[in-house]
Amino acid sequence: MSKESKEQLKKRLTSIQYAVTQENGTEPPFQNEYYSKEDDGIYVDIISGKPLFSSLDKYDAGCGWPSFTKPIVEEEVIEKEDYSHGMIRTEVRSKEADSHLGHVFNDGPGPNGLRYCINSASLKFIPKSELEKEGYGSYQKLFD
Secondary structure, three states, rough: OOOOHHHHHHHHHHHHHHHHHHHHOOOOOOOOOOOOOOOEEEEEOOOOOEEEHHOOOOEOOOOOEEEEEEOHHHEEEEEEEEEEHHOOEEEEEEOOOOEEEEEEOOOOOOOOOOEEEEEEEHEEEHHHHOOOOOOOOOHHHOOO
């Protein structure tokens, strides 16, 4: 995959998608596309199209952003220390596109106790019914 230039990304993405993924921005809580979405499917990186999260691991953390207990493929998500805004947090980035996705916290449910708090603007949702058509047929098994 050849990496898109900043100019190409600015043309393809909305202003909030660009600000989040390329400038480490954050969209407003409760005012984003996927925080309350409950449909079955997968969430892919808006830049590279790589699968990142599944609706099966999504839950309502009450924070106003989509929250997941784990990525679909751990290796596709990179964690980095983030010291911005006077806090120490763990930033989550997509491996292939190096997009800012959000942050991971250790206050989640499940065996690992993790909460991946992800900006909707960094994601594209692929409904379960369209996985095959969109080229993600191998992920259908998650829902069978």
